[in-house]
Amino acid sequence: MSVETRVEKDSLGELRVPAEAYYGVHTARAMANFRVTGSPMSTYPALVAALATVKQAACQANRDLGLLDRRRADAIVAACAELRSGNLLDQFPIDLIQGGAGTSSNMNANEVIANRALELLGFERGDYAELDPLTHVNLGQSTNDVYPTAIKLALVAHIRILSAALGDLADEFQRKAVEFADVIKMGRTQLQDAVPMTLGQEFGTYATMVREDRARLAEGAMLLLECHLGGTAIGTGINGHPDYPELACRYLAELSGEPVVRAADPIEATQDCGAFVQVSGILKRVAVKLSKICNDLRLVSSGPVAGLREINLPAVQAGSSIMPGKVNPVIPELVNQVAFEVIGNDMTVTMAAEAGQLQLNAFEPVIVYSMLKSLTHLSAAVDTLGADCVAGITANRGHLAEGVHNSIGIVTALSPHLGYKTCARVAAQALATGQAIADIVVAEGLLTRDQVDELLSVRRLAGLPPLTAADPHLVAPDRVF
Known part of the structure; x- marks a missing residue:
């Protein structure tokens, strides 16, 4: 079945x-x-929406400066508004990794906007004598100021999505921190028993870690909101109106709803990819910390019999084709793998930024491709982790309390009263005989039972203030020994 075509021309010749x-x-x-x-x-x-937003801001600036007649300008603005609302996405078929420093993406936007504007004016697509993609849609612009501005806006939009997902995840961890506030467990350093803490403290720490990354992302987003529209080819503003940069940036801020600011040095802004490197580094930080958290979740949920089995992750699918009943920590494993990808993407961004030469970096397409993958995959992984894993975690309270009772790590709390050498001896004896630290200390007359109970109280061991009768979190006696 033949497809009807039209002939278009460029500097290389004709093409259907x-x-x-x-x-x-x-x-x-x-x-x-x-x-x-x-x-x-x-x-x-x-x-696509970001490209359309930049084109609309440029059009409105050119209209206000009298460089573009209102009839054409109104049609271009209307076409841009349609693209910003999600229409005609299928008309942007170019691969994200492309040569030419993003020129093809800019041309794609120019052509789609021009042809839709022609339709709105009552003309046929391709009738560029009436409204031309370069003469009118790209007026006062270059790929070198349009494309970087657009990809920064797109990245900020995705940062907002990731930030919201991280906020929800932090809230899930915080809810677990409250739920597990009275659950005593052994803290560990280098995988060895250290000193007691509460499971609530452990989960509260994860909430804090995630919130810290949200703050760093917000800082990174601001670096991407520096606008050098009007710099044209290399930042000098050749072929541009002197009042265009300020006007275009003002319209861009208004249309995007983001606090866009003019670049202090457009020549620097045209060639410098430092903001991408920094934001990609923040994404790597997010990935590394999420992966560390997921490593913890997999470790402390290991079992269900022969592992640590401190917590239970929700069972979401069968874990083995040969071992009946086996359930794996597939959600944390998913997040781990996304983290590995993000870390690799960061290296790609680093090398692409370094490869820039003189007044332009030609490798921004692979930068934005890598960062958009990182942002979208992280957002999905974070949503999945919160909803399908963290929200359903339960604690093996009795097992955790027993671990504290039998651990030699609690002897640290007695060291200020008995001395380091005595406590080391007691710890070795407990490890060799299986006796509880508290029982040995009382049996040897080193401390009374009341003294031991006070020094080894749950809240004191976890560094929490003493409970009062009016404390709404008073749920159990403050003793595990």
């Missing part, structure tokens, strides 16, 4: 494109040239 396509010759050539990832721009609607 599908008549119904909103994209044109530049996009068609890029489709033929770039076939690596299988992930077109349309995979990330926020990127």
Whole structure:
């Protein structure tokens, strides 16, 4: 079945494109040239919306400066508004990894906006004598100021999503911190018994770790909101109106709802990818810490008989095709693997940023591709971890209390009263005989039972203030010995 086509021209000659396509010759050539990832721009609607937002801001600035007539400007603005709302995503088929420093992505946006604007004006697609992708849609612009600005906006949009997911995860950990506030357990250093704490403290720590990363992400987002629109080719503003940069940035802030600010040095902003490196580093930090938390969850839930079995993760699927009844910690394992990917993506961003030369970095396409993958995969993994794992965790309270009772680690609390050498001897005796530390100390007359009970109280061991009768969290006697 033949497809109706139209002929378009560029500096290389003529090329037929599908008549119904909103994209044109530049996009068609890029489709033929770039076939690596299988992930077109349309995979990330926020990127398409960001490009449309930049184009609309530029159009409105050019209109206000009298550089673009209102009839064409209104049609371009309307076309951009449609793209920003999610329409015509299928008209952005170019692979995200592309040569040309993002030129193909910019051309794709110019062509789709121009052809939709032509339709709105009552003309045929491809009738560029009336409204041209470069002469009108790209007026006063270069890929080198449009594309970096757009990808930064897209990254910020995805950072907002990840930040919300991390907030929900922190809340889940905090709920568990409250639920487990009275559950005593042994803390460990280097996988060896250390000193007691509560399971609530352990989960509260995870909440704090996640909230810290949210704060760092917010700081990183601000670095991406520096705008050098109007810098055109290398930041000098060639072919641009002197009042355009301020006006375009103002419109961009208004349209995006983000606190966009003008770059202090547009030449620097055109070539410097430091903001990408820093934000990618923050994503790596998030990944590393989430992976560490998931390592902990897998370790303390190991068992169900021969492991630590301090907590129980929700069973979400059968774990083995050969071992009946086996259940694996698949959700933490999922997050671990996403973390490994993000760490690798950070190296890609680092090398791409380093590879820039002179007044431009040609490798921003792989930077944004890597960072968008990191952001979307982290967001999904964080949502899954919170909803399908953390929310359903339960504690093996009796087993945890027994571990504290039998651990030699509690002898540390007696060291200030009995001395280090005496406590070391008592610990060795307990380990050799299986006797409880408290029983040995009382049997040898080193302390009375009341003294031992006071010094080894749950809350004192965990560094918590003493309970009062009015304390709403008074749920059990403050003794495990």
